[in-house]
Amino acid sequence: MPHSQSILIVGAGILGLSHAYAAAKRGFKVQVFERTGTPLGASVRNFGQALVTGQPPGEMLDLARASRSIWAEWSRHASFDLKRNGSYLFARTEAEEHLLETFCQGRAREYDYRVELLRGVELNTLYGGQFSHHRAALHGLDDQQVYSREAIPALVKYLQRELGVEFHFSTLVRDVEPGLVYTTSGRFRGAQVIVCAGHDYLTLLAEPLASLNPQTCRLQMLRVRPKIELNLKHALLTGLSCVHYGAFADLPQAAAVQAEILRDSPHLDQHGIHLLVSPTPYGDLIIGDSHDYSRDPSPFNGERVDNWLLQLCEETLACEVQVVERWQGVYGARGAKPFTCLEVEPGLSAALMQTGVGMSVGPALAEAHIARLLTL
Structure with missing residues (x-):
């Protein structure tokens, strides 16, 4: 995928921001669309606990451990408080x-x-x-904790300032197609569209998401x-x-x-x-x-x-x-798995958590998802 092409991400919660970081640090142009003026969903309403200890052995534990390092890097660059004392x-x-x-x-x-x-x-x-x-x-x-109300906005500013991520806040995404996003601010084109819309299962990709019985x-x-x-x-x-x-x-x-x-x-x-x-x-x-x-x-x-x-x-x-x-x-x-990375069509995918540990595993989950998309 040429780095000159944009990756378009719907949602500025922890999964959306994690995908933006994973793509932008690889040199891609990234645009993020969020319907509210600032993130207001689960990612700022939560406890801010990024737990390693509670994760079961296997993929979730591996993702939590990898996410731990990413959180440390974010806190250094974005200047938000990260408690690393467990x-x-x-x-x-x-x-x-x-x-x-x-x-x-x-x-x-x-x-x-x-x-x-x-x-x-x-x-x-x-x-x-x-x-x-x-x-x-x-x-x-190994457990960590942030104050989400401050950490998420600080992460947004870091992505804007240091990695050139372009955010479109107060912008509703009406529809998506492979490589296309239709919004209240116009139509945007990119090489990949990634929907990270939290628990909104009806606005976008309703039919493929329904198959997950969310x-x-x-x-x-x-x-x-x-x-x-x-x-x-x-x-x-x-x-x-x-x-x-x-x-x-x-x-x-x-x-x-x-x-x-x-x-x-x-x-x-x-x-x-x-x-x-x-x-x-x-x-x-x-x-x-x-x-x-x-x-x-x-x-x-x-x-x-x-x-x-x-x-x-x-x-x-x-x-x-x-x-x-x-x-x-x-x-x-309550999905079949704790999370789903759904490849809908070439150029169009979705990432959603189906358990309440997005802060714990989301950063590394996005790294893996972006890496996989770039090989398709």
């Missing part, structure tokens, strides 16, 4: 502790997850003893302020996450954790609730999440779900919190 996953019960212990002794060694299990003195001195009421903490050393996942999220001086510097999870993340969920010991949830807190299972906590640069915490799967995301939040999340948060942090903001995150979900 995450803590707290075991609250004996079953959760046993699962983490088994993971460390088996899968972590076999697949070289960089983790350490903190107990005793190490746990009791963590953050001055703030988390000593837990049984153990799995420190995922759904959406709606999650309730909050920004809270601790009522103590916590100064949290790590992303936090609990043993509840072990039944959601592939690194742990298929281990035999996960069955005991799931049984415990069903016995003691069936409402958490019913609403897909497990706690994620992400610190912002300003002392606040982003917390969630819940999982509500449907073809179309409901606009209505359940107050009980927020209350359960707040309860989990306060139990985990051992302090009260004050709610500052509430919102919904929505992303594509």
Whole structure:
């Protein structure tokens, strides 16, 4: 493909920006089209956690590890804050502790997850003893975290300034064909069109996307302020996450954790609730999440779900919190695979996530997709 030709990308979320970076650094002219004036979708509503530890062995773990390096490069060049000190996953019960212990002794060694299990003195001195009421903490050393509301716009500016990517914001893409994009600002031609439209399955490529039977996942999220001086510097999870993340969920010991949830807190299972906590640069915490799967995301939040999340948060942090903001995150979900790179026709493809780990694997996924397109 001649470098003089443009690659046209629909969508300025993490997948769209990752594709723009992968193409532009290879010397291609890149144009990105986004219907809103700034990215407002899942990529800025999320926790900003780029997790390696939670990914299952195989392709997803490989992509997360490769993405980790890309995030480090982006933070240097785009000048946004990237926490590279890992995450803590707290075991609250004996079953959760046993699962983490088994993971460390088996899968972590076999697949070289960089983790350490903190107990005793190490746990009791963590953050001055703030988390000593837990049984153990799995420190995922390779996990990273950004403040998405600032990191995504900073990445846009970097791509514009340093790599010459041209952005068309407030521009609706009405239709696409191989090498052609029809927008509210006119028609654009390029060598490749790549659609990264998030969970919008109807505006573009509706027929080929329908064959994937796509759904959406709606999650309730909050920004809270601790009522103590916590100064949290790590992303936090609990043993509840072990039944959601592939690194742990298929281990035999996960069955005991799931049984415990069903016995003691069936409402958490019913609403897909497990706690994620992400610190912002300003002392606040982003917390969630819940999982509500449907073809179309409901606009209505359940107050009980927020209350359960707040309860989990306060139990985990051992302090009260004050709610500052509430919102919904929505992303594509429940495909046959965690993601799909769909080659519709020569010169026209789509990339979509079907699970909520776009920040964790998206950068490297786009690298692989661009490399493959350039060989066609």
